[in-house]
Amino acid sequence: AIQMTQSPSSLSAYVGDRVTITCRASQAIRNDLGWYQQKPGKAPKLLIYGASTLQSGVPSRFSGSGSGTYFTLTISSLQPEDFATYYCLQDYNLWTFGQGTKVEIK
């Protein structure tokens, strides 16, 4: 089974900061990776698919990059509504989530 290792598990940042979250796959997964945002009590929401394609309606401050085994999600200027938990999800072989990154207010 493909394992997804996400880091950091949590981070504290100020509004306006640039934030980067990484996800490593245990084997090459091409660009078969998505990023999801989850707020407390809500279902996960798709942000990015295909490693770098922004889902319709998602603000352009979110971006994704990577292929193979290393991927990043970047928020260029953190906004108050971005404080949430973020998950990567590989769809190369079945579906596996990363452990999540909780983004908190500093």
Added chain:
Amino acid sequence: EVQLVQSGAEVKKPGESLKISCKGSGYIFSNYWIHWLRQMPGRGPEWMGGVYPADSDIRYSPSFQGQVTISVDKSTDTAYLQWRSLEASDTAMYYCARRDVVSGIIEWLDPWGQGTLVTVSS
């Protein structure tokens, strides 16, 4: 609007059976896989399995094979997740999500249902 609406919260005792549902609307239900995901308290989501309504093809995660049953009713645009005998460890939020795809290989899960909270306690 594409939407998945799940059945309401359930409180059950160990050993009881349960079937929860996920109803799609706003799109051709038969043409898209519906997947089920578990999220235990304080943990990330886990993929359980999915169903393709057009032909009832069903795939299970090895971790959930034999533990749950996924089914679908095309006539009502509804997918189901069921347990024969619940355990306390089944306590979790359960989500359904629609699988979309482009170019036959780039996939994602969107939208998601609102979730069904299942609590198993004696």
